[in-house]
Amino acid sequence: MTAISVENIRKEFALSNGGSPSYGTVKDLFAGTWKRGTEKRKFVALDDVSFDVAAGQAMGLIGNNGAGKSTLLRIISRILRPTSGRVCLEGRVASLLEVGAGFHPELTGRENVFLSGSMMGMKRGEIVKKMDQITGFAAIGSFFDQPVRFYSTGMYMRLAFSVAAHIETEILLLDEVLAVGDAAFQQQCIERVLEVGRNGQSVILVSHNMTTMVRLCSSALLLDGGQVSYLGSASEAAARYLKIAEARQGERCYSEVESAPQDRVVRLRSLRIRSREGATLATVSIGDEFGVEVEFEVLEAGTALMPSVIIRNEWSAVLWTTDTSSEWHGRPRPVGCYKCVAWIPAHLLSAGSMRVSAAIHSFHPWTVHLEANDIVLFHALECPGGARGQFAGNIDGGVRPLLDWSVELDP
């Protein structure tokens, strides 16, 4: 029996010229500058996506950032309406797109369980019946009757996941939530998802962790640029996904003008990780200096553009945001191609895989000309020495700078 049937879903978002969602103002209405449908750029987030999920099946949903995974989950859970196509569902849906949606910091854990549960469509009686299971799973003990603002992040996450995991709906949608909490709790969550499948519930799971995805799901859908790139066995989908991800390591060039992130004023040409000598790098030793190079083309003169690069680590934490060329700060830019490089000093990063985003803004008024998230991946590799010294174990922290220590001994 089919529990979820998605038929030819297409979703367009209207963008204003700045690239942000467009909306009118009363001022426009009176000033006669009110535009409806004209001059709006359209962004196609999903294009002709179809698939079925049978009852009791778990399907993985994978793809790069911006491939349309979240949009698809939002459409299935009715948060967004498709532009065309339709979704047929057999049974109730619970979606966990963000941990703790609907939680209020001033309310106690118990009050929040009622609020969050009822937001997902549970009746009061059902929540009361499940309360023991929820508290047992979350394991937060006496904090349960304290306002959640006193909770640690871990406790908050555990409680939030626990509510969602105990909803008895026929369909469960999960987005990246398995990445919360410590290893033991993650294991508990995985068990829970497996159990959900055994109870005849259907699950759609968005994950970047291919190992977990293949373990939990029998089939998977690989999205690329809003289109179905592969629909079939989970392991094959994972293999193809990793291949796509591989291709973008170290460099991203927009050779086709139409697909480049851009607006009226500026267009992104490329973003890459490079050495002083000019070679593109997919891996960087944390003991070496490297550069993040942004190339863009100014199409319309006169705007003081501020390009920036954002580096995220594998936990999606922003390591830093940087303005790449401060000598141009506040100076209107003439038309032309610009290549600017931010040099990242040696011994700053911690080891791991990094994702780089580029954005171009201007001030007065604050305008987002373009934003391209996580378009380049690279790996920062351990190097002997540096801030690690002789230590061989795991070192916590988003960055690992080599600092100057001064030591005074008072014998």
Place this chain on the structure above:
Amino acid sequence: MRVFDATGTPLIEELAEYRQYVDLFRFLALRDIRLRYRQTLLGVAWAIVQPLLPMLIFTVIFSRFLRPETGGVPYPLFIFTGLTLWTFVASSILAGSTAFISNFSLLNKVYFPRAILPTATVAVCAFDGLIAGAVVMVVTCFCGYLPTARWLLLPAIALWLVVLATAATLLAASLTVAFRDMKNVIPFLVQIWMYSTPVLYPANLIPMPLRFLAGANPMTGPLEAFRACLLHTAPDWRVIAESGLSLFVVILAAVSVYRFEEAHLAERA
């Protein structure tokens, strides 16, 4: 089997869906009431202070300079009844007009029938309104206006007010999604509405060529009827009936604007 497509849910189905979410409505309303009274120093007294303060100000201004003819009712009592009802409707609109835009992260993360958010704020204001209404009833009795058979109309007046506040709040909240600067415009509109409504003066004080405005105003009905109940004034039943018709116009407008904006609430709010 439920089907979702570009056209959204039919109105009948959406209304049926609210039954499923009665508990959510209750939790949201209780949450806000609890948080409000947990945080404010004045607590329940706040409900009474809200209409009482403007009453003092308007009493000083109007009874000094304008002295409207209120049919023998003491002027402070006259406007206290009016302001109590008005405060409920106005505070619902002001508090609820941002219900969608300030809950963007929620709308974008969970599905529930969207109109629950503004209606829950109306419920919070209704809680204050009930307290204030009870105080008004005690005060009028204390001033010698004893209960009559007309008091049986009070539940109908309360229902009218709740329906009006809900429709107006839903309309304001939906318009605020459509026009981003609406949240600055709404306080002005509410002010204008107040002065064109017989809150501070009786409806029969409106000059004849403009008298139709009283009937075109869905707020006139409950005000006139409330005073007829509590202060034994003579009500103009025709104006009240006309006002009831305007209420339906407001409901229609609110439902159609909301249904239109609902399609892209999670994208634009």
